[in-house]
Amino acid sequence: MQPTSPDPTPGASSTGASAGAEAGGTPPGSGEPAVELADVRKSYGSKPAVDGVTFTVPRGEFFGLLGPNGAGKTTLVEIMEGLRRPDSGTVSVLGHLPSKRDAALLPRLGVQTQSSAFFVRLTAREHLETVAALYGVERDGAKRTLETVGLTAQAEVRVDELSGGQRQRLAIASALVHDPELIFLDEPTAALDPQARRDLWQVLRDLKGAGRTIIYTTHHLDEAQELCDRVAIMVRGAITALDTPGRLIAAGTGDTRLLVPAARLPLETARALPGVANVTVDGDMVVLRTSDSGVALAEVAKVAGLEGVQTRTVSLEDVYLQLTGPS
Amino acid sequence: MSAYTALSQAGYRASVRDKTTLFFTFAFPLIFLVVFGLIFSGQDVAESGRTYISYTAPGVLSWGVGNAAVFGVGFALMQWRRDDLLRLIRMTPTSLVSVFASRYTLALVIGVVQAVLFVAVAMLPAFGMELDSRWPMALPILVLGVTAFLAMGVIVGSIASTPEAVAAIANCVMVPMAFLSGSFFPMEFMPGWMETLSWALPLRYFNDAISAALVGSGDLGDIAVGCAGLVAFTVVFGAIAARTFRWSNHS
Structure with missing residues (x-):
C-alpha cells in the first residue's frame, strides 16, 4: 500500500x-x-x-x-x-x-x-x-x-x-x-x-x-x-x-536552493548568473535561490564546476516554517 | 484475566516489591504498641480496672489499620494521576468499580495481616493482652473500618497532587484523630467535651467496636453502635469521594 x-x-x-x-x-x-x-x-x-x-x-x-x-x-x-x-x-x-x-x-x-x-x-x-x-x-x-x-x-x-x-x-x-x-x-x-x-x-x-x-x-x-x-x-x-x-x-514557494562552495564562486559572479533570484552566504557555502534549477545549475557548472554543489528542493519543513513562522 | 484480577495482581506485586513500605506498614502499629507498653507497663486504668495494654492495644490496632488504608489508597491515587496512569485506565473500558474493588481487596488483605501480626505480638507475655471470646467479631469490624478509611483515603488522594500533600493531609487528619478517639490514651483521661467531640470521628467507632470484640471492653450494643457509625462514615466519605474524584490533574 x-x-x-x-x-x-x-x-x-x-x-x-x-x-x-x-x-x-x-x-x-x-x-x-x-x-x-x-x-x-x-x-x-x-x-x-x-x-x-x-x-x-x-x-x-x-x-x-x-x-x-x-x-x-x-x-x-x-x-x-x-x-x-x-x-x-x-x-x-x-x-x-x-x-x-x-x-x-x-x-x-x-x-x-x-x-x-x-x-x-x-x-x-x-x-x-x-x-x-x-x-x-x-x-x-x-x-x-x-x-x-x-x-x-x-x-x-x-x-x-x-x-x-x-x-x-x-x-x-x-x-x-x-x-x-x-x-x-x-x-x-x-x-x-x-x-x-x-x-x-x-x-x-x-x-x-x-x-x-x-x-x-x-x-x-x-x-x-x-x-x-x-x-x-x-x-x-x-x-x-x-x-x-x-x-x-x-503550493509553497517553488524556489530550489543551490549550495556552492564559497571559495569557488565569488558573490558578484553568483549574483550575475542568469536564472538566480537571490544570493546569500551560509558559512562556507554560497546559497543561490532559483525557480529554474536547470538553467542555474548549467551556469554554475560553467563558472565554478559542479564538484561539492548541493541542491535543496523545497521540503515540508520549508512550507511549515513559512506557515508557522512569525508573519 | 479480568481487569479486577489484573489490577489486584499489579497492586499486590507493587506492594510486595516495595520492601521498605511493606515493612513499615506492619511495623508502625507494633512500634506504638512497644512504646506504650514500655511507658505504662504494669499500670491499670483506674476507673475500668483493666491493664493499660488491654485498653490501648485495640485502639492502636484500629488506628494502624485505618492509617494504612488512608495512606495506601491516597498515595496510589495521587501517583496514578501524576503519572497519567489514571488517564490510561480512563481510555480502557474498565469500570471504576473494578479499579476500586482491586484497591479494596488490597487494603483488606493488608488490614487483616496487620491485625493478625499485631494481636499475636500483643498477646506475648511481655504485653499480656488477653483475647475475649468474642474476638471473631473483630473480622467484620475490621472490614467495615478498612472500608470507611479507604473512602477517606480516596478523598485525600483526589485532593492531593503531590506525595508531600498526601502525607501532610493524611497525617493532619489521622494523628489528632488518634488522640481524640482514645487510640493512644484512654478516654477517661480526657476532658468531657473531648469525649463528646470524639463521636464525630470515625476512629472512635472503630476503636470501640474493635475493643469490645478483642478484649471485651464493651457489649454487643457497643459493637453494633461502632459498626453503624463506620457504615455511616463510609456513606458520607463515599459520597464526598465520588465528588472529588478526578481522572487527571489537568482541568
Whole structure:
C-alpha cells in the first residue's frame, strides 16, 4: 500500500510527486469516517486553545498533526480521545461521541500514554499484560506487542529501570496491545535514536498496511513527509493548512536552493548568473535561490564546476516554517 | 484475566516489591504498641480496672489499620494521576468499580495481616493482652473500618497532587484523630467535651467496636453502635469521594 522508500532523505526532490500520487490512492474507508470534527472550540480562561477546527479523517488514513509547541495540538488530540470536552462544535470518533467514556468505543481506540504511565514496580511484560486485561483482551497480546516495538529483550525489566527510549516504546505498545482500529500517537519518535525511529516507522507502515487509522503529532517534518497521507498544520489553535505533503510543498514557494562552495564562486559572479533570484552566504557555502534549477545549475557548472554543489528542493519543513513562522 | 484480577495482581506485586513500605506498614502499629507498653507497663486504668495494654492495644490496632488504608489508597491515587496512569485506565473500558474493588481487596488483605501480626505480638507475655471470646467479631469490624478509611483515603488522594500533600493531609487528619478517639490514651483521661467531640470521628467507632470484640471492653450494643457509625462514615466519605474524584490533574 505504502510505497517503500529505500532511503527517505529530507528534501529529496522526487518526494513531492510521489506523495501526492499516493494520497490520491487512499481508500475512501469503510463505513463512517474515523474522525469527524466540525467547528471545534476549546478555551482555557479567555485564551482559545482550539479555535474552530473542522476536518475529517477517513478510515485507513495516516494523518499528521504538526505545529509549534502551544499551538493546541495536544488539546485537539485529547478532544478526539474524549479526555477533554470541547466548549462548542461536534466531535465524532468512529461514529461515537468520545467524551462519554463509551465502553463500545474505547477498545477500538489506541492511545499512546505518557512515558510515565506505568504500573509501578512491574516488569514491561507485566505492565503490558495488565493493560491488555484492562482492555479485556488475552494476555498473549502483550508478548506480541513487545516484539512489535522491539522490547522482547527488556520484557522482564522493571518499568522504572527502562531507558527513555524504551519507556517511550512501552508507552506506544500500550496503545497497540488490544489491536485497535484508530491509533493516537503523541510524538512517538521524540525520544528514539535513529535506528529505533526507523524501526518504528516500519511498525507504523505495517499498521497502516493492515488498514488501521493513525493520527499522530510530530516535530519531525521529514518523518511526516515520509509517512503521512495528509498533514494538518496547526497555528494558534487553528488549522492553517491541510493537504497531502506533496500538494503542500507544491503550493509553497517553488524556489530550489543551490549550495556552492564559497571559495569557488565569488558573490558578484553568483549574483550575475542568469536564472538566480537571490544570493546569500551560509558559512562556507554560497546559497543561490532559483525557480529554474536547470538553467542555474548549467551556469554554475560553467563558472565554478559542479564538484561539492548541493541542491535543496523545497521540503515540508520549508512550507511549515513559512506557515508557522512569525508573519 | 479480568481487569479486577489484573489490577489486584499489579497492586499486590507493587506492594510486595516495595520492601521498605511493606515493612513499615506492619511495623508502625507494633512500634506504638512497644512504646506504650514500655511507658505504662504494669499500670491499670483506674476507673475500668483493666491493664493499660488491654485498653490501648485495640485502639492502636484500629488506628494502624485505618492509617494504612488512608495512606495506601491516597498515595496510589495521587501517583496514578501524576503519572497519567489514571488517564490510561480512563481510555480502557474498565469500570471504576473494578479499579476500586482491586484497591479494596488490597487494603483488606493488608488490614487483616496487620491485625493478625499485631494481636499475636500483643498477646506475648511481655504485653499480656488477653483475647475475649468474642474476638471473631473483630473480622467484620475490621472490614467495615478498612472500608470507611479507604473512602477517606480516596478523598485525600483526589485532593492531593503531590506525595508531600498526601502525607501532610493524611497525617493532619489521622494523628489528632488518634488522640481524640482514645487510640493512644484512654478516654477517661480526657476532658468531657473531648469525649463528646470524639463521636464525630470515625476512629472512635472503630476503636470501640474493635475493643469490645478483642478484649471485651464493651457489649454487643457497643459493637453494633461502632459498626453503624463506620457504615455511616463510609456513606458520607463515599459520597464526598465520588465528588472529588478526578481522572487527571489537568482541568
